[in-house]
Amino acid sequence: xxxxxxxxxxxxxxxEVSWEKQFKINSSNYFSDVAELPGGDFILLGAIEKPDDRxxxxxxxxCNQKGDTLKSLLYKNPGNDVPIRIIYNEGKGYLVAFLNxxxxxxxKACILAVDSTLVKMWSVKAEQFSGILQTDVAVDNSxxxxxLNTFAKDDGKNTVSLQKMDDEGNKIDEFNFEGDxxxxxxxxxxxxxGTLGISCQVQPQEGNPTVHIIRMDSTGKTMWETTVPxxxxxxxxxxxxxxxxxxxxxxGWAGLCYNPDAPTAEQIWDYDYLLTKLSASGEVxxxxxxxxxxxxxxxxxxxxxxxxxxxxxxCETSFSGKIGPWLLLIDKSGKMLTEKVFQFKFVNDQAARxxxxxxxxxxxxxxxxxxxxxxLSGWVKKLSPLL
Numbered sequence: 215x216x217x218x219x220x221x222x223x224x225x226x227x228x229x230e231v232s233w234e235k236q237f238k239i240n241s242s243n244y245f246s247d248v249a250e251l252p253g254g255d256f257i258l259l260g261a262i263e264k265p266d267d268r269x270x271x272x273x274x275x276x277c278n279q280k281g282d283t284l285k286s287l288l289y290k291n292p293g294n295d296v297p298i299r300i301i302y303n304e305g306k307g308y309l310v311a312f313l314n315x316x317x318x319x320x321x322k323a324c325i326l327a328v329d330s331t332l333v334k335m336w337s338v339k340a341e342q343f344s345g346i347l348q349t350d351v352a353v354d355n356s357x358x359x360x361x362l363n364t365f366a367k368d369d370g371k372n373t374v375s376l377q378k379m380d381d382e383g384n385k386i387d388e389f390n391f392e393g394d395x396x397x398x399x400x401x402x403x404x405x406x407x408g409t410l411g412i413s414c415q416v417q418p419q420e421g422n423p424t425v426h427i428i429r430m431d432s433t434g435k436t437m438w439e440t441t442v443p444x445x446x447x448x449x450x451x452x453x454x455x456x457x458x459x460x461x462x463x464x465x466g467w468a469g470l471c472y473n474p475d476a477p478t479a480e481q482i483w484d485y486d487y488l489l490t491k492l493s494a495s496g497e498v499x500x501x502x503x504x505x506x507x508x509x510x511x512x513x514x515x516x517x518x519x520x521x522x523x524x525x526x527x528x529c530e531t532s533f534s535g536k537i538g539p540w541l542l543l544i545d546k547s548g549k550m551l552t553e554k555v556f557q558f559k560f561v562n563d564q565a566a567r568x569x570x571x572x573x574x575x576x577x578x579x580x581x582x583x584x585x586x587x588x589x590l591s592g593w594v595k596k597l598s599p600l601l
Contacts, residue, residue: 227601228541228554229575235281235594236559241265243273245579245592246566247300249308254279254572258579259300259310260592262288268587269294272312274332279573281596287332292316295324296347296583303327303353306381307335311351311361313344323349323363325383338383340365345372346398347583354432355408357381362402362412374399374414378434389434397426401454405462408432413451413464416441424449425464427492438496446470447503449488453514459521459546461499462492467511467527468503487512487527487540491548502548506555510540514567516576518600521546524576528564529555539565539580543600556595561588574599 237243245260256277261270272289289295293316300310307329313321320343327335345366352360359379364372374391376399391397397416405411412428418441425442442449447468454464468488471481486503487510493499504510508531516524523544529537538558543551559581566582576597584590 226543226551228543228552229598229600231595232575232598233281233596235277236591239591242270242590243592244566244581244583244590245594246297246582248567248569248577248579248594249300249302250569250571250577251276251302255284256577256594257300257302257308258592258594259297260579261295261297261583269315271295272297272310272326274300274308274310274328276332277594281594285332289326289328289334296321298349298583299351301351301353303357303359303381306357308332309351309353309359311349313347313349314339320344320366321347323361325351325359325361327383336383338379342366348398348400350400350402352402352404352410354404354410356432358386358432359383360402360404360410362399364398372398374412376402376410376412376430376434387434389430391428400451400466403454403456405429405456409437411454411456411462413454415450418444422446422448425451425466425488425490427454427462427464427496429462429496440492440496440498442490442498442501447486451488452512455515455517457491457517457521457523457546458519460494461521462494463515463517463523464490464492465512465515465525465527483509485509485511485530487525487542489515489523489525489544489548491546500548504542504544504550504553506540506553508537511564513565513582514578516568516570518570522551524568524570526565526568526578528562530562530564538563539578541565541568541578559591559593562586571596 241263247259258275260273276285296313310326315321323340342365345364350362361377378387414426416426421444451466490501491499512527514526525542539556568578
């Protein structure tokens with residue numbers, strides 16, 4: 215049974231913005247991920263709209279600790295690229311997980327590898343079409359690449375695939391998670407002990423979709439699987455991370471449809487921020503929903519050294535009109551300490567990723583991919599350390 219928390223002010227405060235950055239670009243652009251590099255510089259992953267249509271090219275920006283641009287490069291492919299994740303691959307540059315959509319076709323997942331100077335080294339493209347607009351990548355302690363995808367099947371029951379590759383993108387092995395009910399894979403992370411954590415959504419034969427977490431060792435052997443108990447809402451994971459108290463956190467949203475019998479395009483949904491904490495052995499420690507005054511979604515998590523959580527997402531509707539990127543500071547027991555809604559810059563603005571930084575602060579980017587005809591503008595906010 216989840217607990218529900220309504221935002222209220224506490225003694226802690228969301229940290230101040232020490233600097234923020236937007237690029238003066240005439241076409242739509244956005245940022246979807248950020249990583250800190252050894253030495254304190256940052257690498258930003260985003261996309262810029264092509265001049266001749268509504269499709270986008272991959273965009274990587276390197277900036278210093280003050281936000282000054284050090285390098286900016288576009289990677290052009292036919293069709294529309296949707297960047298999802300960038301990770302630092304120690305000694306080998308960076309890996310970018312993205313989706314490529316060709317006209318009148320479903321998307322296919324891709325990985326792009328670039329060296330430390332951002333020069334392309336290699337790329338791979340999945341042979342099968344993706345069942346959802348999501349892909350993810352991680353590197354284990356031995357340098358193996360793990361690529362998570364959801365492949366569409368004709369019967370509507372997707373296959374969740376985790377592919378193990380060498381450092382040049384050659385497939386070593388593949389592990390498929392198939393069941394009698396539809397499923398989708400959202401995130402994969404390498405945990406401190408070298409094992410892997412995977413978050414999925416599953417649709418049991420009865421009731422609402424819910425979150426499913428898998429822990430595997432570096433050989434691909436499943437150590438345990440846990441399904442978060444169903445409730446009256448549809449539970450969708452978006453991110454997964456580990457915590458210093460040897461637990462696993464999964465963030466996302468919990469949706470409630472007020473008119474489920476209506477056509478999909480006419481359904482009215484209300485969302486809460488969903489957060490689930492699991493022990494190292496897979497037991498659900500707690501599951502909580504966070505509600506403000508309208509509809510909210512969770513997109514990213516950053517865990518502090520004391521195991522408290524900075525959760526990021528968006529308030530997409532509000533009775534008072536206060537909408538935009540949303541930050542919540544939550545203690546390790548799940549209690550909300552404080553929260554803040556940042557002024558939106560355009561329709562559907564949201565935080566796409568937040569990470570802890572080596573100076574004790576945070577860096578947050580947005581809005582990620584948004585399917586809209588409105589002009590988008592990617593942004594970066596560097597937050598000071600918590601007081």
